[in-house]
Amino acid sequence: MSYTTAALLGVVAAVLVDLLILRTRLVTRRVFWATYPIIFTFQLISNGILTGRNIVRYDPDAIIGWRLVYAPVEDLLFGFALVLLTLSIWVALGRRGIQRTPAAGEGSRLLKRLRRNGG
Template sequence: MLEYTVFAVLSVVVVVALELLWFRTGVFRSLQYWLAMAIVMGFQVPVDGWLTKLSDPIVLYEEREMTGWRIPWDIPVEDFAFGFSMVTLTLLLWLRLGHRPDPTSTTTTSEQRTP
């Protein structure tokens, strides 16, 4: 039934919809976001490749639950979708719920840093 694939695609759709319809952080227009995603991929590829290599896998997948497409080093394409969703949702929550200035404070940010 391709259950793993369906949930992978659904996770991407839900996260993108959350950003575009609710969070509206503008993260997809940010160079910093795309650089962060490149860094994540830089670590995901060797680690995930090692975990899922077909010659000696550590993580096993039910092949009938996924497309079977693997790039590079035997990494299921669905893993990239889940990775995108997890990292992006974390960043969206960080941006949306992260540090907010105290509205009752009368000092500026530079004054707060001075000892």
């Protein structure tokens, strides 16, 4: 499977998870599309550094060859899929009241023990 195919499948899968499985519908929200350019900009910067300096190289046979700045289009698609999937899971877990332990702001177990023991 080429990187192009994998990137396209990633986008399709992330959109299906967002719309049909988790039903978070982020891709239908204006706020998602209004804030995505921020992520996109930083993706272009980091990708430009990595690919522009030949730290990361792509097999020309695995990509279609279209680039934005130095980033292969496939990287931008793959990045979109990663961001959408991550945010969809985050929103879905938040709706269910699931959060990590300790909850944000509570600190670690070590800090709690130190406070209890006067340390």
